[in-house]
Amino acid sequence: MTTIKEIAKACNVSVATVSNVFTGKGRVSEERRQYILKTARDMNYVPNDLARSLKQRSSRTIGIITEDLTVFNCPNIVDGIHEYLETMNYTYILGNLRLFRKYDNDFYHHEEYAAKVTEEFQIMKSKQVAGIIYVGAHNRTIQSIPQDLGLPIVITYGKASDSRMTSVNYDDAKGAYDAVTELLREGHTRIGLVAGESTSVHTVQRTLGYRQALFDHHLPCEDRLIYQGIWTRDSGYEAARMLLTQNVTAIFCMNDIMAAGIYDYADKHRVTIGKDLSIIGFDNRDICTVLKPELSTIGLPLGQLGTHSAKILIDMIEHRKEQPKPRDLKISCSLILRESTCRHP
Numbered sequence: 001m002t003t004i005k006e007i008a009k010a011c012n013v014s015v016a017t018v019s020n021v022f023t024g025k026g027r028v029s030e031e032r033r034q035y036i037l038k039t040a041r042d043m044n045y046v047p048n049d050l051a052r053s054l055k056q057r058s059s060r061t062i063g064i065i066t067e068d069l070t071v072f073n074c075p076n077i078v079d080g081i082h083e084y085l086e087t088m089n090y091t092y093i094l095g096n097l098r099l100f101r102k103y104d105n106d107f108y109h110h111e112e113y114a115a116k117v118t119e120e121f122q123i124m125k126s127k128q129v130a131g132i133i134y135v136g137a138h139n140r141t142i143q144s145i146p147q148d149l150g151l152p153i154v155i156t157y158g159k160a161s162d163s164r165m166t167s168v169n170y171d172d173a174k175g176a177y178d179a180v181t182e183l184l185r186e187g188h189t190r191i192g193l194v195a196g197e198s199t200s201v202h203t204v205q206r207t208l209g210y211r212q213a214l215f216d217h218h219l220p221c222e223d224r225l226i227y228q229g230i231w232t233r234d235s236g237y238e239a240a241r242m243l244l245t246q247n248v249t250a251i252f253c254m255n256d257i258m259a260a261g262i263y264d265y266a267d268k269h270r271v272t273i274g275k276d277l278s279i280i281g282f283d284n285r286d287i288c289t290v291l292k293p294e295l296s297t298i299g300l301p302l303g304q305l306g307t308h309s310a311k312i313l314i315d316m317i318e319h320r321k322e323q324p325k326p327r328d329l330k331i332s333c334s335l336i337l338r339e340s341t342c343r344h345p
Contacts, residue, residue, distance in 0.1 A: 002045040011039050022089065023060070061091045062313060063124035065117075067107070067137040068100035072285065073157055073302055077135050080306020088314055093127055095120045100137055107137075114144040121146050131313045133306075134158070139169055139201045152316035156309040159328065166316075168309045168329045172202050175298040175333035176209025179252050179280040182296075182335060184217050187344035188250035188278060192243035193226045194236060194262070196254045206254050206282065229258050236261020244269075249277065249344050256281035256288050256297055263291055278341040293339030301331045 004022075008015045013036065020026030021036045028036075064081060066074045078094070085092055097116055099107035107113060124132050131151050136142060136158030145153065145160045153160075159167040183191050193210050196203040211221045227242050229235035236258030243251060244265075253259040259281035266273050273279055274293040281288065284299035308329060 002040075002043045004045075007036065007040050007043060007045055010043065011036050059128050059130040060089060061093060061127075061129050062310075062317075063095060063127065063129040063132040064092050064135065065095045065097065065120050065124065065132060066135040067097050069094075069096045069098070071100050071137040072283075073300065074135055074137065076302035077156060077306040077309075080303035080308075081133060081310045082306075083303070084307045084310035084314075088310075090310075090314065093124065093129060095124060108140070108142075117144040118146055121149055125149060125151060130317045133309050133313055135306075139172075141201075152313055154309045154313045154316070156305045166312055166327045166329070168305050168312065168327075168331070170301050170305060170333050171330040172205030172333075173209040173212070174330075175282065175335075176206035176252065176254075177213045178209075178333070178335045179282070179298055180210050180213035181217075182337070183250040183252065183278060183280060183341065184213065184219075186250070186278065186341060189219060189344075190225065190246070190248045190250070192239070192246065192248035192251040194229050194239040194243070194251060194253040194258050195226060196229060196231045196258075198228060203254060210252060229254070231255055231257060233257050233261040233264070237265045240265035244271065244277075250341070251277065251279050253279060253281045256283050256285040256295060259295055259297075260287055260291060263295075274339050274342050278344070280335075280341060284336055288336075288338065291340075296338045296340045297336050299334040299336045301333060304331050 004015055004018050008018045011018065017028060018036055020028055021033050062085070064078060066078065068074065081092065097120060099113065103110040121132065129151070131153065133154050133156060134145060135156055139157050141161050142155060142158045143161045145155065145162065145165065147162050153165055155165060155167040157169060159169070180191060195207060214221050224246055225243065225248060227239035229239055236253065239258065240262040251262060253262060259279055262279055263273060266277060271277050279295065281295050281297040284297045288295040288297050308331060312327065
């Protein structure tokens with residue numbers, strides 16, 4: 001196994017210089033740092049992070065706890081965390097609770113939920129992690145985050161019930177506002193809304209964005225143009241059945257799956273999307289480019305959630321004496337225009 005001494009000899013530098021590169025300490029020029037890292041990779045050097053942490057009484061490893069890695073938002077968030085950790089010479093341990101797989105969509109109401117979350121946090125602490133990022137499967141207030149763990153914690157895709165904790169999420173309301181504003185810009189004034197479940201944080205925030213866009217353009221918000229769905233393709237189909245009787249020319253749909261249900265209805269009733277009817281979805285799921293015409297939507301900054309969460313956590317780890325104030329950070333979504341929208345004549 002390659003040692004630090006061997007790398008130092010190959011680079012013609014001191015052992016201390018190589019050590020500083022791996023720990024992020026000391027003053028080493030960027031050119032020399034990159035050279036040492038490349039040499040280490042070429043020599044297949046694998047650092048012993050645990051031994052180093054015990055020696056220094058500190059760790060450059062964080063814990064990532066996901067409620068369920070199979071839920072669509074989680075992989076990209078974890079990838080964003082990983083990307084930033086690489087630049088800061090940190091590693092991570094992943095704990096996947098698999099709650100959605102075990103208990104279905106309402107897992108956080110299951111009697112075992114809180115105990116499993118607490119147990120996973122304790123496991124992470126026992127592995128000497130320097131801090132923890134908790135990745136939710138649903139954006140909601142999370143009641144079960146331990147408050148006395150003695151480690152920095154950041155919540156992403158959710159918010160802790162303890163207001164002292166930092167959370168990172170995307171801006172649902174702004175995303176909805178941008179979608180509806182685009183439809184208004186295209187000349188539509190009768191814009192239907194297909195909402196998700198009424199208890200969802202996403203539904204509440206996206207409804208606010210929809211209403212604000214209409215208000216800012218001096219248009220009334222008519223309850224008869226709002227359909228309360230349940231995030232499913234079938235509820236999108238039923239929404240189209242109701243909204244098209246109200247002479248809407250455009251629909252903002254709170255997720256892409258329900259938007260696909262509108263496509264199903266339009267296909268059966270000879271409504272041409274992108275010509276007779278404009279649609280914008282939300283989430284930018286893979287189905288958007290499978291649908292014909294391709295669906296305009298709001299893209300989620302999932303990788304950025306991970307990156308910002310990792311940056312905040314490392315700041316907390318490395319400046320713990322300063323005790324930074326908790327933050328509720330919101331990242332902007334992106335409007336992705338495809339072929340499902342058109343100007344209203």
